[in-house]
Amino acid sequence: AQTVTQSQPEMSVQEAETVTLSCTYDTSESDYYLFWYKQPPSRQMILVIRQEAYKQQNATENRFSVNFQKAAKSFSLKISDSQLGDAAMYFCAYRKPQNSNSGYALNFGKGTSLLVTP
Amino acid sequence: KAGVTQTPRYLIKTRGQQVTLSCSPISGHRSVSWYQQTPGQGLQFLFEYFSETQRNKGNFPGRFSGRQFSNSRSEMNVSTLELGDSALYLCASSNSALARKDTDTQYFGPGTRLTVL
Numbered sequence: 001a002q003t004v005t006q007s008q009p010e011m012s013v014q015e016a017e018t019v020t021l022s023c024t025y026d027t028s029e030s031d032y033y034l035f036w037y038k039q040p041p042s043r044q045m046i047l048v049i050r051q052e053a054y055k056q057q058n059a060t061e062n063r064f065s066v067n068f069q070k071a072a073k074s075f076s077l078k079i080s081d082s083q084l085g086d087a088a089m090y091f092c093a094y095r096k097p098q099n100s101n102s103g104y105a106l107n108f109g110k111g112t113s114l115l116v117t118p
Numbered sequence: 119k120a121g122v123t124q125t126p127r128y129l130i131k132t133r134g135q136q137v138t139l140s141c142s143p144i145s146g147h148r149s150v151s152w153y154q155q156t157p158g159q160g161l162q163f164l165f166e167y168f169s170e171t172q173r174n175k176g177n178f179p180g181r182f183s184g185r186q187f188s189n190s191r192s193e194m195n196v197s198t199l200e201l202g203d204s205a206l207y208l209c210a211s212s213n214s215a216l217a218r219k220d221t222d223t224q225y226f227g228p229g230t231r232l233t234v235l
Contacts, residue, residue: 104151105163
């Protein structure tokens with residue numbers, strides 16, 4: 001079974017600064033998908049960014065970018081110019097290639113709680 | 119476009135009872151997945167339905183079951199509730215098609231908070 005590890009239970013960043021959240025995963029697959037989801041206090045899960053393993057280019061969405069190191073099985077999230085609204089729980093997730101057996105099951109890490117201070 | 123809706127939002131049950139949770143996906147989405155979130159175990163995949171068929175199942179006992187209707191709405195049922203079933207149950211929908219390789223996004227609902235006393 002694929003496992004996703006987030007080694008930082010809590011992180012803190014000052015407003016306007018940059019923070020990096022770590023994620024490692026274990027898989028024997030060569031093709032898969034990786035995601036970062038944000039869960040604010042409202043508990044609504046929101047997709048932040050996604051990365052296809054077959055793409056070498058790191059994904060970027062505005063202030064959010066990833067550092068995808070396939071050989072190291074590492075998938076870190078960088079948040080630039082942090083804002084108070086970025087405070088939330090961040091989950092890293094892995095998904096196997098889509099086929100009739102795997103469907104859309106996401107394997108989540110335990111999460112990193114991000115605190116943003118003024 | 120309306121998002122994923124889940125009803126009820128909060129539920130309190132006692133041990134031994136059964137419960138049914140409902141999820142309405144985004145219009146046009148045919149895949150619905152269910153997840154259980156607890157402080158101890160984190161987010162765990164329950165099952166996924168696509169076109170009224172269960173396509174994938176997580177490692178949960180048979181007390182957890184689900185179904186999907188022709189309009190893609192899904193329900194999950196938990197029978198003989200145990201204290202450990204207290205959790206936030208999240209539903210997610212996506213515009214899934216088996217032939218597609220691209221990563222269709224899973225959109226999550228607000229969840230149903232189940233408390234078992």
